[in-house]
Amino acid sequence: MDPDPATHSVDTRLPAWQQVLFGLQHVLSMAASPVTAVFLVSRMLSLPGDMTVHLIGATFFVCGAGTLLQSLGAGPIGARLPFVMVPGGAPAMLFAVIATQTDLRTAAGAAILTSLFYWLVLPVFARCLRFFPRVVVGTMLVLVSVSLIKIYAGIVVGQPGTPAFARPLSLGLAVVTIVATIAVARLFKGTVGRLAVLLGLVVGTLAGWAVGLMPAAGLWDGPLFTLPALLPFGMPRFDVLAALPMLIFSVISMAEATAQTVAVGEITGKPIDMRRDVPRTIRGDALASLVGSLLGTSLIITSAENIGVVQTTGVRSRYVTATAGAMLMVVALFAPLGRLAYAIPAPVVGGTALIVFAMIGVMGINLLGKVDLHARGNQYTLAAALVVGLIPILVPNVYASFPGAGADRSR
Template identity: 85%
Template sequence: MKAESATHDVDARLPAWQLALFGLQHVLSMAASPVTAVFLMSRMLSLPAEMTVHLIGATFFVCGAGTILQSLGAGPVGARLPFVMVPGGAPAMLFAVIAMQTDLRTAAGAAILTSLFYWIVLPVFARCLRFFPRVVVGAMLLLVSVSLIRIYAGIVVGQPGTPGFARPEALGLALLTIVATLAVARLFKGTLGRLAVLLGLVIGTFAAWAMGSMSLSGLWSGPLFTWPMLLPFGMPRFDVLAALPMLIFSVISMAEATGQTVAVGEITGRKIDVRRDVPRTIRGDALASLIGSLLGTSLIITSAENIGVVQTTRVRSRYVTATAGVMLMLIALFVPLGRLAYAIPAPVVGGTALIVFAMIGVMGINLLGKVDLQARGNQYTLAAALVMGLLPILVPNVYAALPGSLQIVMGNGMAAGTLTAIIVNLIFGAWRLAPVEKVQST
C-alpha cells in the first residue's frame, strides 16, 4: 500500500493549467480582504495614497509567502494543507487603533511582539487542544460563517445612513454573481463545475463592466513594478501595554486556527493529528505575521473564506493553494494586477464571498450533525455558544459600555461563542468526553 502522502487528494499534483485556474479562483475569492483591510486602516490613519498603495502590495506579498508556507510546509512550520493566508480584519483594526493611540512605530512593534508571542504561548495552548471537540469546533465554524456573511453583506449594500445604501444595482450585481455561481455548479461537471466560484465572479465582473459600474481607466497608470519596503514606518517601538489588545487577540486567533485545521481535515478527508498539525498551522501564522510586521502589515492569518472554496469546489490539492500563493506574490510585484483586483466592484466580490462563507456554515452544520445532540451537555454547550456568539453579531456594540479589554473578546462573536462553548462543555464534564484527537475523518 502506498503512503498516504503519495496518494491522498491533498498531495495530488494537478496539471499546470488546472493549478493556474483553481489557484486563480482562490486568489479572486480572497483579493478583497487585503485591499479592504489596508484601505480601512489607511482611512483611519489618514495615510497618503503612496503609502496605501505600498501597503496593499506588501500585504499581497506576505499573504502569498504565507500561503506557500502553509501549503508546502517547512519542517515544523506550515500545515501542509490547502490554506490561503489573509490579513485578519480584527488585527488590522487593532493595529490602526494602537497607531491612533500612540504612533505607527508602536503599532508595528505591537505586531512584531504579537508574532513572537505566538511562539511563547503555543506550548501551553497545545495542551488545551482536548477542549475543542466537535461540538465546539462546529459551533465556532457556524459563528464564523454568520459573522462573515454579516460583514460582507455590509460591503455589498453599504452602511445604513450612508449615500447609496442598498442600491438596487448593488443588490442586483451580488445576486447575479450568486445565481451565476449556482448555475455553473448545477450545469457543469468536472473542471468547469469546480470553477463555479471563479466563473460566477467573472460573470458578475463582466456584468458590472457592461453596466458601467467598473472602470479600468487607471489600470496602467503609475509604476508597473514595486517591491515591499522593510520597516516602512521606521524603527519599531516596543510597548507591551500598547500591544495588549493584539496579544489577547492572538489567543483567539489560535483557537480559530484550531477550528480551521480540523475543518480542512474534515472536508479533504485528511486525518488530522491536532497535537502535530494545529501547532504547525499556528507556527505558519506566526512566521507569516512576523514577516508582515517587518513590511508594515498587521497579523496575517489562515483564511476561512478559502476553506469555503475547498468545500464548494472539492479541489483538495495543497499545490493549488501554493500556486495561489505564487500568484499573490506576482500581484504584489506587478502593480496593474493589484489595480485590476481592486477594480472589481464590491457587490461582485461580496456576492462571491457570501456564498463561500455560507459554505463554512455548512461545514459547521456537518460537524454538528456528528455530535450527539441528545446529550444534555452538548445541547447546552451549543445553545450557550449560539447565544453568546450571535448576540454581538446581531446587536453590534451591545458591549459598548464594558471596558475595552472585555470588548475585544465579548464583542467578537466567534471568540465569545467559542470560549462559552469550551467553558460550558467543561462544566458538563468535557474531560470525560473523547478528546479532539478523535475529531478527524475516517
C-alpha cells in the same frame, strides 16, 4: 497522467493548467481582503497614497509567502493543507486603533510582539486542544459563517444613511454573481463545475463593467512594479500595554486556526493529528505575521473564505493553494494587477463571499450532525456557545463600554 491512487488528494499535483486556473480562483476569492485591510488602515491614519500602494503590495507579498508556507510546509511550520493567508479585518482594525492612540511605530511593535507571543503561548495552548471536540469546532464554524455573512452583506448593500445604501443595482449584481456561481456548480461537472466560484465572479464582474461600475481607467496610473520595504514606519517601539488588545486577539486567532484546521481535514478527508497539525498551522500564522509586521502589515492569518472555496469546488490539492501563493507574490510585485483586483465592484466581491461563507456554515452544520445532541452535556455546550457567539453579532455594541472597545473584533 492519472494521479497515484495511493496519494491522498491533498498531496496530489494536478496538471499545470488546472493548478493555475484553480489557484486563480483562490486569488480572486481573497483579493479584496488585503486591499480592504490596507485601505481601512490608510483611511483611519490618513496615510499618503504612495505608502498605501506600497503597503498593498507588501500585504499581497506576505499573503503569498504565507500561503506557500502553509501549503508546502517547512519542518514543524506550516499545515501542509490547502490554506490561503489573508490579513484579518480584526487585526487590521486593532493595528489602526493602536496607531491612532499612539503612533505607527508602536503599532508595528505591537504586531511584532503579537507574532512572538504566538510562539510563547503555543505550548500551553496545545495542551488545551483536547477541549476542542466536534461540538465546539462545529459551533465555531457556524458562528464564523454568520459573522462573515453579516460583514459581507454590508459590503453588498453599503452603509445605512448613505445614498448608495441598498441600491437595487448593487443587490442585483450580488444576485447575478450568486446565481451564476450556483448555476455553474449545478449544471457542469469536472473542471468547469469546480471553477464555479471563479466563473461566477467573472460573470458578476462583466455585469458590473456593463453597467459602468468597473472603470478601466487608473489601472496603469502609478508605478508598474513595487517592492516591499523593510520597516516602512521606522524602527518599531515596543509597548506591551498598547499591544494588549492584539495579544488578546492572538488567542482568539489560535482558536479559529484550530477550527479551520479541523474543518479542512473534514472537507478533504485528510486525518488531522490535533497535537501535530494545529501547532503547525499556528506556527505558520506566527511566522507570516512576523514577516508581515516587519514589512508594515498587521497580523496575517488563515483564510476562512478559501476554506469555503475548497468545500464548494471539491479541489483539495495543497499544490493549488501553493500556486495561488506564487500568484499573490506576482500580484504584489506588479502593481496594475493589484489595482485590477481592487477595481472589481464591491457587490460582486460581496456576492462571491456570501456563497463561500455560507459553505463554511454548512461545514459546521455537517460537523454538528456527527455530534450526539441527545447528550445533555453536548446540548448545553452548543447552547452556551451559540449565546456567547451570537450576542456580539446580533447586538454589535454590547461591549461598547469595555476597554479597547473601539476595535471591532469581527472579521
